[in-house]
Amino acid sequence: MSASDVPRAGASGTRQGRLRLDLLGIYLNDHLAGSTVGTNRAWYLARASRGTSVGEALGPIAREIAQDRRSLLDIMARLGVPARQYKVWAGRAAELAGRFKGNGRLVRRSPLTTVVELEFLLLGVEGKAAGWRTLRPLAETDERLDPLELDELLERAERQLRTLEELRFRRSQEVFRGLLGD
Incomplete structure (x- = not known):
């Protein structure tokens, strides 16, 4: 779905009204934890892949x-939604715990690790x-949200998805066809 395909407020079947900031705050804080x-994870994978084509492509995506x-x-601040630090810390702890998954190797990265991490980033x-x-x-009914900013963020996410999928597919083929010499 491209930015131009996003339903607009006021379209058939939508109700215009005041934003439920209590629920939107929970939603945005959950997204903050995921973010x-x-x-x-993006920075970690970019560093772990330094010197490879995956690492070169991931540096800009991580930024x-x-x-x-x-x-x-910034959006949360404009809406008056406070960042819940416990969710941020829970997200950080989950990311660190995710590094300790089994990968078929005891002390070094498996070739499969990059494939799984790219899939994680895609999600x-x-x-x-x-x-x-x-x-x-x-954004159509609340001036605190900038429709152009959201369109740009969505377009950037779609570009990131295309790049990550390309990297994931290429790497998975190298791994499963035994082309890595590892």
Whole structure:
């Protein structure tokens, strides 16, 4: 779904009304926790893949994911939604715990690790895009939300998804066809 396909407020079947900031606050804080996980995982994978084509492609994506997290915090501030630090810390703890998964190796990265981590990032970016798609129609009736900013964030997420899928597919083929020499 592209930014132009996002339903607009006032379209058939939608109700215009005041934003439920209590529920939107919970929703945005859940996205903030996920964004914390995604930002940290993107940086970790970019560093772990340094010197490879995956690492070169992930550096800019990791920077964008960190910028998107800052954009989410800015949106929350404009809406008057406080960031719940316990959710941020829970996201950070979950990301760190995720590094200790079994990968068929005791002390070093398995070739499979990068494939799984790219899939994890794909899921996170898709979740982020869903969040932007949720906010976009609300921007039509709430001046605290900028429709152009949300369109740009959604387009960037879609570009990130294409790049991550390309990297994931290529890496999975290398791993499962035994082309890595590992």
